[in-house]
Amino acid sequence: MSSAALSAAKEAAAQPQPPPSPAEREPLHSVSLIVNGQRHALAFDARTTLLDALREHIGLTGTKKGCDHGQCGACTVHIDGRRVLSCLTLAAMADGAQVTTIEGLAKPDGALHPMQQAFIDKDAFQCGYCTPGQIMSAVACVEEDHAGSDAEIREYMSGNLCRCAAYPNIVAAINQAKSEMKRA
Amino acid sequence: MRPFVYHRARDEDAALQAALAGAGHDAPPTAANAQFLAGGTTILDLMKLDVMHPSALIDINRLAGLDRIERTPDGLRLGALSRMADAARHPLLADYPVVAQSLTLAASAQLRNMATLGGNVLQRTRCTYFRDPSWKACNKRAPGSGCAALDGYNRAHAVLGVSDHCIAAYPGDFAQALIALDAGVEIRRRDGDRVIAFADLHRQPGDRPHIETVLTPDELIAAFRIPAAPWARRSLFLKIRDRESYEFALASAAVALDLGQGGVVREARIALGGVATTPWRARGAEAALAGKVLDNEAARRAAEIAFREAAPRKHNAFKIALGRQTLTRALLETAALEI
Numbered sequence: 001m002s003s004a005a006l007s008a009a010k011e012a013a014a015q016p017q018p019p020p021s022p023a024e025r026e027p028l029h030s031v032s033l034i035v036n037g038q039r040h041a042l043a044f045d046a047r048t049t050l051l052d053a054l055r056e057h058i059g060l061t062g063t064k065k066g067c068d069h070g071q072c073g074a075c076t077v078h079i080d081g082r083r084v085l086s087c088l089t090l091a092a093m094a095d096g097a098q099v100t101t102i103e104g105l106a107k108p109d110g111a112l113h114p115m116q117q118a119f120i121d122k123d124a125f126q127c128g129y130c131t132p133g134q135i136m137s138a139v140a141c142v143e144e145d146h147a148g149s150d151a152e153i154r155e156y157m158s159g160n161l162c163r164c165a166a167y168p169n170i171v172a173a174i175n176q177a178k179s180e181m182k183r184a
Numbered sequence: 185m186r187p188f189v190y191h192r193a194r195d196e197d198a199a200l201q202a203a204l205a206g207a208g209h210d211a212p213p214t215a216a217n218a219q220f221l222a223g224g225t226t227i228l229d230l231m232k233l234d235v236m237h238p239s240a241l242i243d244i245n246r247l248a249g250l251d252r253i254e255r256t257p258d259g260l261r262l263g264a265l266s267r268m269a270d271a272a273r274h275p276l277l278a279d280y281p282v283v284a285q286s287l288t289l290a291a292s293a294q295l296r297n298m299a300t301l302g303g304n305v306l307q308r309t310r311c312t313y314f315r316d317p318s319w320k321a322c323n324k325r326a327p328g329s330g331c332a333a334l335d336g337y338n339r340a341h342a343v344l345g346v347s348d349h350c351i352a353a354y355p356g357d358f359a360q361a362l363i364a365l366d367a368g369v370e371i372r373r374r375d376g377d378r379v380i381a382f383a384d385l386h387r388q389p390g391d392r393p394h395i396e397t398v399l400t401p402d403e404l405i406a407a408f409r410i411p412a413a414p415w416a417r418r419s420l421f422l423k424i425r426d427r428e429s430y431e432f433a434l435a436s437a438a439v440a441l442d443l444g445q446g447g448v449v450r451e452a453r454i455a456l457g458g459v460a461t462t463p464w465r466a467r468g469a470e471a472a473l474a475g476k477v478l479d480n481e482a483a484r485r486a487a488e489i490a491f492r493e494a495a496p497r498k499h500n501a502f503k504i505a506l507g508r509q510t511l512t513r514a515l516l517e518t519a520a521l522e523i
Contacts, residue, residue, distance in 0.1 A: 046187070155428075159292020
């Protein structure tokens with residue numbers, strides 16, 4: 001911690017209610033995010049979540065804000081290859097990390113990822129709002145080798161809720177994509 | 185979310201120093217101005233809900249060496265910054281099934297990739313009155329304000345370890361495995377480390393439910409130590425909930441058994457979750473099993489004893505029956521394990 005930041009924390013500790021507003025005194029945080037292979041150098045208020053950084057600052061609105069409390073999975077992205085919830089990750093925590101969003105799955109020529117194609121083939125969505133999170137989670141589910149059976153898929157996809165209850169078709173899509181992903 | 189200062193701690197010393205600077209006057213760790221930030225899955229949620237409003241977050245995610253899982257001369261050492269998913273699938277945990285299962289059955293795959301072991305044991309209650317500041321009465325959130333759950337909708341609340349001031353259930357699973365296996369906690373502080381029994385980490389609510397642990401704000405959990413024991417291998421975690429996955433326990437049981445000739449119980453270790461205000465060791469039930477053959481009747485009797493002191497409220501009396509059945513089943517399944 002810098003001495004300025006430390007003294008700010010001390011000052012915050014010493015002050016009675018109401019707490020001072022650090023936003024008024026603190027500079028924005030410089031954060032470097034590598035999103036779908038492209039580096040973005042940005043400055044954020046400390047409160048900015050990775051989800052808001054993606055949607056509001058970088059303009060990648062494929063990642064969805066559902067509950068914003070880590071209960072629905074709509075905001076699932078990959079950080080350094082692991083599926084996580086971008087709504088409960090501060091952008092600052094992801095500084096320097098490789099972030100993959102739904103926009104980063106297809107090939108540059110537009111060819112869909114096998115999981116995206118499988119969701120279309122198996123009609124694995126209705127309203128579509130949870131779908132980017134479902135697909136990001138599903139890709140990780142297969143890569144983690146947790147798609148061995150329908151029961152295992154359901155267990156390891158339980159963090160992604162679908163209000164339309166397209167679950168049977170989501171399981172079918174993952175079953176289709178997993179063999180294609182293994183071949184690839 | 186209210187504004188806060190974000191610091192990324194360079195090393196442990198800087199993290200502890202920042203915590204000390206932001207400790208606040210006489211506040212328990214949960215109310216300190218400066219909070220450690222690891223997985224973030226509890227604290228960022230509670231900051232969005234305005235239940236917690238620290239003025240500084242100290243990001244400890246890049247501290248080196250705190251995420252190791254290793255064998256020690258007397259058992260296992262789990263670094264507090266290990267992610268739940270990484271710990272659950274670590275080969276060394278294969279000899280401690282109750283620990284691995286408690287982690288795998290918790291939360292979702294995404295959350296398990298984020299949440300750390302240290303943060304997991306410190307997660308706050310899911311009591312809806314605690315989580316919603318529009319309810320004025322919550323002794324945990326606003327000391328002395330009362331408890332809206334006592335006469336509110338308390339189906340999810342605790343029946344063991346309750347007081348007239350708080351009946352909020354401790355929500356975690358991993359903690360039940362730790363307390364059952366006599367784990368210890370390594371606590372880092374600037375003037376040196378201390379090690380305490382995991383059973384001594386959490387405080388029962390009593391008349392000060394806002395003080396949840398024996399930690400001070402300038403202390404950081406560094407690791408958990410799980411002693412090797414003859415009962416560790418024959419162990420399991422059984423979790424009963426409203427839906428089959430991605431849900432907190434209504435009742436859970438962590439059971440570990442050392443069986444002798446003819447299935448006679450040499451040692452039993454039992455912890456209960458979902459039903460108590462803190463991680464809950466059922467020592468009376470353990471004692472009742474010692475020297476007995478673990479059959480239906482013995483299991484039922486032990487489960488009876490485990491809930492003898494239960495104090496239900498209007499909507500949660502079912503947890504006594506559910507808890508007993510959960511423990512009975514867990515005991516019988518553990519005894520039947522082929523190891």
